[in-house]
Each structure stands twice: as structure tokens, then as C-alpha cells.
Amino acid sequence: VYNRLSISKMATVLQRSLSLGRLRAAVSGRRMMANSESSAPPPSPPRVLITGGLGQLGSGLAKELRGRYGKENVILSDVFKPTKDIISQGPYLYADILDLKHLHSLVVNYRIDWVVHFSALLSAVGEKDVGRALQVNVQGFHNIAELCRSHDLRLFCPSTIGAFGPSSPKVPPDLTIQRPRTIYGVSKVHMELLGEYYHHKYNLDFRSLRFPGVISADTPPGGGTTDYAVHIFHEAAKHGRYSCFLRDDTRLPMIYLPDCIKATVQFLEAPVSSLREDM
Numbered sequence: 001v002y003n004r005l006s007i008s009k010m011a012t013v014l015q016r017s018l019s020l021g022r023l024r025a026a027v028s029g030r031r032m033m034a035n036s037e038s039s040a041p042p043p044s045p046p047r048v049l050i051t052g053g054l055g056q057l058g059s060g061l062a063k064e065l066r067g068r069y070g071k072e073n074v075i076l077s078d079v080f081k082p083t084k085d086i087i088s089q090g091p092y093l094y095a096d097i098l099d100l101k102h103l104h105s106l107v108v109n110y111r112i113d114w115v116v117h118f119s120a121l122l123s124a125v126g127e128k129d130v131g132r133a134l135q136v137n138v139q140g141f142h143n144i145a146e147l148c149r150s151h152d153l154r155l156f157c158p159s160t161i162g163a164f165g166p167s168s169p170k171v172p173p174d175l176t177i178q179r180p181r182t183i184y185g186v187s188k189v190h191m192e193l194l195g196e197y198y199h200h201k202y203n204l205d206f207r208s209l210r211f212p213g214v215i216s217a218d219t220p221p222g223g224g225t226t227d228y229a230v231h232i233f234h235e236a237a238k239h240g241r242y243s244c245f246l247r248d249d250t251r252l253p254m255i256y257l258p259d260c261i262k263a264t265v266q267f268l269e270a271p272v273s274s275l276r277e278d279m
Contacts, residue, residue, distance in 0.1 A: 052119030
């Protein structure tokens with residue numbers, strides 16, 4: 001059932017949602033200490049590969065990391081043709097996460113040290129093609145984990161509030177019942193657990209944060225549950241109205257893209273000594 005809300009009322013809902021938003025750190029076996037200080041760039045710049053780089057987070061994170069490590073040390077990748085603007089900003093490569101052999105060649109040829117894994121089919125998109133979501137989100141992550149294990153790389157892959165389900169507490173702690181009901185959420189629970197397993201089994205430096213909805217004016221909605229918060233403004237500009245799939249009293253946690261990128265960079269750069277075991 002769709003509720004037809006005025007744009008002004010939707011803006012009020014968005015404001016309420018943002019007021020509840022907080023970035024939850026949920027690392028498979030690891031999380032940042034609460035008293036960790038702001039990070040500083042490593043003395044020797046790492047070589048970073050970002051998968052799924054043409055999504056909402058990739059180009060923004062690449063810009064921030066390139067400012068810290070140098071333009072040539074941060075390589076954006078995806079399976080789509082980039083715009084001229086993306087090409088002008090720094091290195092871009094074709095990288096299919098389902099092709100493990102090709103991924104190995106990229107790591108060797110470009111001397112990669114860290115992998116930031118953003119490739120995924122989000123909630124709404126994944127529900128339309130569950131088989132493809134399983135390939136990209138589950139098999140794709142397994143390939144990335146194996147890649148990082150083989151070459152002793154640092155791996156960051158975000159999780160999501162979608163990893164929780166109807167039986168989870170309304171304000172869930174890091175460790176709680178999850179049981180999501182979307183294939184995206186199920187695949188992210190799999191990612192968290194497999195990353196934790198690889199850390200304990202192979203000592204993989206695996207890091208993850210459970211992101212809330214990420215709000216950005218620079219990228220179009222990509223199929224996530226909270227994308228309505230951005231989509232309403234696109235629809236307002238085009239049609240003057242928006243049909244929302246949520247009740248008008250719905251509250252969802254969100255974070256602004258610049259804050260999300262800042263948190264990700266600090267978490268990536270945090271030394272192992274500033275992380276603690278959760279499980």
C-alpha cells in the first residue's frame with residue numbers, strides 16, 4: 001500500500017529519520033575502540049583497489065583517498081563504462097568480481113595492498129533478481145575474501161542495517177538476533193560471518209561497518225531501502241509529487257555521504273592495535 005505524501009511532509013519524515021541516524025560499527029570479530037583518535041595517513045601510501053566504484057560511495061571515497069595517498073595509488077573499478085569525469089580523476093579499470101583469475105592479475109599487476117569492496121546488488125534490486133544477487137553478493141564476496149587471503153591484503157566491506165530483521169531489537173546492539181527477510185540482508189549476514197571466519201582461520205585483516213541509509217545529492221538512487229529520501233527530491237523536480245512505500249510515521253537511520261566517507265577512511269587507516277575483538 002502506497003501513501004501519497006506531500007513533499008513538505010516527506011521532508012519532515014526525512015528530518016526525523018536523520019535525527020535517529022548513527023553509524024554502527026560492526027566488524028566481524030573486530031571493531032574500533034570507542035576512544036580511537038582521528039586517523040592519519042600511513043607513512044607509506046597503500047595501493048587501494050575499490051570494487052563497485054561507480055556506485056554511490058565509490059567515487060567519493062576514491063577522491064578522499066587520492067587526496068591522502070596520491071592519485072595513482074587509488075584505483076577505481078567496476079563493470080560499467082565510466083564517464084569522462086571519472087576517467088579524468090584517476091585510474092579506472094574493468095573488474096568483474098565473479099572472475100577471480102582476473103582479480104588476481106589486477107592485484108599483482110597494480111601491486112594492491114588494500115581492497116575496498118563495494119560491489120553489491122542492493123535491497124530493491126536484489127529482490128527483483130535473487131539469483132543474480134546471490135552471484136554478486138555471495139559468490140562475489142567469497143572471491144574477494146579469497147583474493148585478499150591469497151595476497152595478504154587488508155579488506156573493507158560495508159554491511160548494512162538491512163542485516164537486521166523484524167525480530168531484531170528496534171535499537172539493536174552489535175551482537176543480536178538478525179534474521180533479515182531480503183536477499184541483500186541475508187547476503188550481508190553471510191558476508192559478516194564469512195569475513196569473521198577468514199579472520200580467525202587465516203588472520204585476514206577484515207573490516208566492516210554496518211551502514212545506515214546513505215544520503216547524497218550527487219548520485220541517483222541505487223535501489224536501497226532508504227533511497228526514497230533522495231528519490232523524493234528527484235520526483236519533486238520532475239513531477240511535483242512522490243508516492244512513498246513507507247508509512248508516514250516510519251523512522252529509518254541515515255547518514256550523510258561526507259560523514260560516511262570520513263568514518264570509512266578513519267576505519268581503514270586505524271592500526272590493528274586500535275581494534276578489539278568482539279567475538
